[in-house]
Amino acid sequence: MDIGKRFDTVANRYDTPDKEERSRIFVNSILQHLPDTSDFKVMDIGAGTGTVDMILSDHVREIVAFDLSQGMLDVFRQKIERSGKNNIRIYKKDIFSEDFPEKDFDLVITSMTFHHLKDPVSALNRLKGYLKKGGYIAIIDLYREDGSFHSDNTDVFHFGFDREEVKNWLKETSLEEVYYGIIHTLQKEREGQKKDYPIFLIIAIKN
Numbered sequence: 463m464d465i466g467k468r469f470d471t472v473a474n475r476y477d478t479p480d481k482e483e484r485s486r487i488f489v490n491s492i493l494q495h496l497p498d499t500s501d502f503k504v505m506d507i508g509a510g511t512g513t514v515d516m517i518l519s520d521h522v523r524e525i526v527a528f529d530l531s532q533g534m535l536d537v538f539r540q541k542i543e544r545s546g547k548n549n550i551r552i553y554k555k556d557i558f559s560e561d562f563p564e565k566d567f568d569l570v571i572t573s574m575t576f577h578h579l580k581d582p583v584s585a586l587n588r589l590k591g592y593l594k595k596g597g598y599i600a601i602i603d604l605y606r607e608d609g610s611f612h613s614d615n616t617d618v619f620h621f622g623f624d625r626e627e628v629k630n631w632l633k634e635t636s637l638e639e640v641y642y643g644i645i646h647t648l649q650k651e652r653e654g655q656k657k658d659y660p661i662f663l664i665i666a667i668k669n
């Protein structure tokens with residue numbers, strides 16, 4: 463089963479109050495470290511059910527969102543329709559193997575998706591091509607974990623990322639760091655105990 467089909471199977475139960483809360487924290491953290499975003503055109507990779515975009519869309523001009531899972535995008539589309547928002551476009555497309563004609567984005571975001579990508583450096587290089595000069599990329603993902611975050615590690619290529627790896631991504635892609643920090647900690651019950659999973663945000667600029 464490919465990753466898109468795997469997420470199809472969880473799409474209808476993906477949205478939870480926890481995801482809503484963490485998405486608010488993610489958006490606030492991104493906005494806190496950027497200049498005025500009200501005229502920004504944003505690309506979201508691995509947008510899923512739009513947990514982040516439904517919040518971020520109130521703070522930017524437009525969001526163009528991509529995901530491989532039709533099920534996740536169906537849930538996202540229903541949320542867009544219910545809200546009456548008209549500044550989000552969604553596409554079922556693998557931006558890493560197919561081209562997309564618009565290349566003038568002010569900001570590329572990706573949340574909880576990079577650990578599902580085989581080669582983060584080549585992914586980042588590809589995403590850099592969609593940014594205008596002076597544009598930003600914001601990546602939110604798991605800090606290095608012991609492999610217990612997902613109950614099934616199929617399609618999980620990385621057990622999070624440590625600070626050095628993330629620094630190296632920017633070196634390899636000639637992006638300049640604007641901000642790095644741990645912005646949130648997720649908790650899961652593992653072997654009868656609560657376990658912490660820190661989440662990092664890195665923001666970089668294309669000079």
Ligand SMILES: C[S@@+](CC[C@H](N)C(=O)[O-])C[C@H]1O[C@@H](n2cnc3c(N)ncnc32)[C@H](O)[C@@H]1O
Pocket residue numbers: 465466469481507508509510511512513514528529530531534555556557558572573574575578579
């Ligand atoms: C854990 S979900 C994150 C969803 C959302 N960004 C959030 O923060 O809640 C990861 C999403 O990435 C998508 N995904 C994985 N690889 C992808 C790729 N190469 N291109 C687009 N989407 C991808 C999956 O289908 C899934 O919906």
